[in-house]
Amino acid sequence: MDGVELDGVEPVRGCLSIVVLGASGDLAKKMTFPALFNLYQQVPAYTVQFGWLFIQGFLHSDEVRIFGYARTRNLDDEFRYRLHRFLDHDKVVSPAQTEDVSEFLHLVKYISGSYDAEEDFRSLDKEINEHKSSKVQQDGSSRRLFYLALPPSVYPSAYKMIKLFCMNKSKYGGWTRIVIEKPFGKGFGLLEKLSNQIGELLHEKQLYRIDNYLGKELVQNLMVLRFANRFFLPLWNRDNFDNIQIVFQEDFGTEGRAGYFDEFGVIRDIIQNHLLQVLCQVAMEKPVSVDPEHIRDTEVRVLQSVCPIQSEEVVLGQYEGYCEDPTVPDDSNTPTFATIILRTHYEKWDRKALNSRKSEIRIQFKDVPGDIFESKKHGRNELAIRLQPSEAIYMKLTIGVKQPGLEMDTTQSELDLSYKQCYQGITIPEAYECLILDTYDSGHQQHFVRRDELTEAWKFFTPLLPRIENGEIKPILYKRGTTGLLEADDLVQKAGYVQTQDYVWIEQ
Numbered sequence: 001m002d003g004v005e006l007d008g009v010e011p012v013r014g015c016l017s018i019v020v021l022g023a024s025g026d027l028a029k030k031m032t033f034p035a036l037f038n039l040y041q042q043v044p045a046y047t048v049q050f051g052w053l054f055i056q057g058f059l060h061s062d063e064v065r066i067f068g069y070a071r072t073r074n075l076d077d078e079f080r081y082r083l084h085r086f087l088d089h090d091k092v093v094s095p096a097q098t099e100d101v102s103e104f105l106h107l108v109k110y111i112s113g114s115y116d117a118e119e120d121f122r123s124l125d126k127e128i129n130e131h132k133s134s135k136v137q138q139d140g141s142s143r144r145l146f147y148l149a150l151p152p153s154v155y156p157s158a159y160k161m162i163k164l165f166c167m168n169k170s171k172y173g174g175w176t177r178i179v180i181e182k183p184f185g186k187g188f189g190l191l192e193k194l195s196n197q198i199g200e201l202l203h204e205k206q207l208y209r210i211d212n213y214l215g216k217e218l219v220q221n222l223m224v225l226r227f228a229n230r231f232f233l234p235l236w237n238r239d240n241f242d243n244i245q246i247v248f249q250e251d252f253g254t255e256g257r258a259g260y261f262d263e264f265g266v267i268r269d270i271i272q273n274h275l276l277q278v279l280c281q282v283a284m285e286k287p288v289s290v291d292p293e294h295i296r297d298t299e300v301r302v303l304q305s306v307c308p309i310q311s312e313e314v315v316l317g318q319y320e321g322y323c324e325d326p327t328v329p330d331d332s333n334t335p336t337f338a339t340i341i342l343r344t345h346y347e348k349w350d351r352k353a354l355n356s357r358k359s360e361i362r363i364q365f366k367d368v369p370g371d372i373f374e375s376k377k378h379g380r381n382e383l384a385i386r387l388q389p390s391e392a393i394y395m396k397l398t399i400g401v402k403q404p405g406l407e408m409d410t411t412q413s414e415l416d417l418s419y420k421q422c423y424q425g426i427t428i429p430e431a432y433e434c435l436i437l438d439t440y441d442s443g444h445q446q447h448f449v450r451r452d453e454l455t456e457a458w459k460f461f462t463p464l465l466p467r468i469e470n471g472e473i474k475p476i477l478y479k480r481g482t483t484g485l486l487e488a489d490d491l492v493q494k495a496g497y498v499q500t501q502d503y504v505w506i507e508q
C-alpha cells in the first residue's frame with residue numbers, strides 16, 4: 001500500500017487536503033460544499049467573562065485546503081462565485097458569518113481534469129503537495145480526504161487514479177481516505193464485483209460509504225435512547241411491540257434526477273440503504289460496547305435475521321405523470337412508491353410525490369391486556385420518532401390519560417420531546433456535516449456502511465428486484481399529492497397495524 005498508514009496513531013490534526021471530485025455536480029453544490037462551509041463556520045459560544053463570542057469551527061484555515069475537481073472547464077473565481085450561491089445565506093445573519101463565507105471561499109481551489117487521465121491526477125497531487133509544503137507543520141504529517149461526488153460508473157477509474165498518483169506519501173504519517181456515495185451497487189452480483197475491485201486498491205478502513213440517514217440527529221440518538229434509558233430496555237422487544245413502521249415520504253417527484261431514478265427506483269434509492277440502516281438502529285441488540293466495529297457487527301446481525309420478502313406482502317406504486325419526463329421510457333415499470341412487510345414484524349413504507357414530506361419511525365405497542373377502559377376502540381400506544389421535518393420523540397397515549405375534571409373520562413395525549421421547543425437556540429446539524437466531520441476527525445466508521453452490511457442488504461432484495469424489472473410485479477398508478485395507495489393501507493392493516501382514530505400530533 002502506498003503512503004504510510006500508521007495504525008492506531010493516525011493524526012487528527014495537521015495538514016488536511018479535501019478533494020471533492022465531481023465538484024460541478026448536484027450533490028457537491030447542494031450538500032458537500034455547504035456541509036464543509038458549516039463545519040468551517042465559527043460557532044457562537046457564551047462565556048461569562050465576555051458574553052457571546054465566536055469560536056473556531058471544525059475546519060481550521062491554518063490546516064485545510066479544499067480542492068474542487070471536475071471535467072467542466074471553469075475558472076477558479078467562477079467556481080467560487082457559483083459556490084457562493086449555495087452556501088446557506090438564510091443562516092448568514094451577522095457580519096462575522098458573512099466574513100466566514102469569503103474566508104471559506106479563499107480555502108477553495110478549482111482544478112479541471114478528467115477522472116481517468118494520469119497527467120491530471122499528477123497535477124492534482126502536485127497541488128496537494130504544494131498546499132502541504134505551504135503549511136508549517138510541526139510533525140509533517142498529511143491527511144488526504146477524497147470525496148467522490150460522482151456517478152458510480154466513474155468510481156473505478158477515480159479509485160485507480162487516486163491509488164496510483166494521489167495517496168499520502170509523507171514519511172511522517174497521516175492518511176488517505178475516500179468517501180463514496182450511494183447507490184453502492186445495483187444488486188448483489190454487481191456489488192460483489194465492485195467491492196472486489198475496490199478491495200484490490202484500498203483497505204476497508206480507508207473507505208467511508210456515506211448514507212446520510214446515519215448522520216441524522218434522531219437516527220444517531222436511537223442508540224442512546226434505547227440503551228441508556230432503563231424504561232426502554234425491558235420494553236424494546238416483540239413481547240411489547242406489535243409492529244414497527246419506518247416511513248419515508250416526499251411531496252415532490254424526481255426533481256431533475258429522473259434519468260438516475262428510473263434506473264434505480266424507490267427500493268434501491270431509499271429502502272435498500274437509508275431505511276435498512278434505520279431498521280438496523282431500531283432492531284439491533286445491545287452492542288458489546290460503543291466500539292464502531294462492535295456496533296457494525298450488531299447491525300449486520302439484524303440484516304441477517306430478516307426473512308425473505310413475500311411478493312404478496314409488497315405493494316408498489318407509480319405516480320401519474322412519472323413517465324411524462326423525457327428521460328423516462330413511456331412504459332417504465334419503475335416504482336416510485338413501495339410498501340413492504342419485513343418479517344419479523346417490521347414494515348417499511350416509502351413513497352414519492354405524496355401530500356407531505358416526512359421520515360419517521362412508528363412503533364406500535366400491543367393492546368393492553370384486560371382493557372377495562374376499552375381503549376382498543378381508539379387505537380394503541382405508539383412511540384413515534386420523527387426524523388424530519390420537526391424532529392421529535394413522542395409517546396402517543398391514545399387513551400391513557402384521565403381527562404382533567406370531575407368526570408372519570410379518558411382522553412388522548414402524548415409525552416412529547418419536540419426538539420424545537422426543548423432545545424431552543426440549538427441548531428441541529430445537517431447529516432452531511434456530522435458524517436464528513438467523522439471522516440477527517442475521529443475517523444470512526446460507526447456511521448458508515450461496511451461491506452458485509454451491504455452484502456446482506458442486497459441479498460434479500462435481489463429476488464424481488466428482477467421480478468419488478470421484468471414486469472412480473474407492476475406498480476399501481478396513484479395521483480400526485482395524495483396520501484398514497486389504499487392497497488398499501490390494507491396491507492399494513494393485515495400485518496397488524498391499527499389506525500388510531502381522531503388523533504393528530506401537533507408540533508410544539
Ligand SMILES: NC(=O)C1=CN([C@@H]2O[C@H](COP(=O)(O)OP(=O)(O)OC[C@H]3O[C@@H](n4cnc5c(N)ncnc54)[C@H](OP(=O)(O)O)[C@@H]3O)[C@@H](O)[C@H]2O)C=CC1
Pocket residue numbers: 022023024025026027028070071072115148149150151152153154181182183
Ligand atoms: N444529488 C443528490 O441529491 C444525491 C446524489 N447521490 C449520489 O452522489 C453522487 C453524485 O451525485 P450528483 O451530484 O447528483 O451527480 P451528477 O450527475 O450531478 O454528477 C456529478 C458530476 O460528475 C460528472 N459526471 C457526470 N456524469 C459523468 C460521466 N458519465 N462520466 C464522467 N463524469 C461524469 C459531472 O462533472 P464533470 O462533467 O464536470 O466532470 C457532474 O457534474 C452519485 O453517486 C449519486 O448517486 C446520493 C444521494 C443524493
Ligand SMILES: O=C1O[C@H](COP(=O)(O)O)[C@@H](O)[C@H](O)[C@H]1O
Pocket residue numbers: 212250269270359
Ligand atoms: O438519497 C436520497 O435521499 C433523498 C432524501 O434524503 P433526505 O435527507 O432529504 O430525506 C432523496 O430525495 C433522493 O431521491 C435519494 O437519492
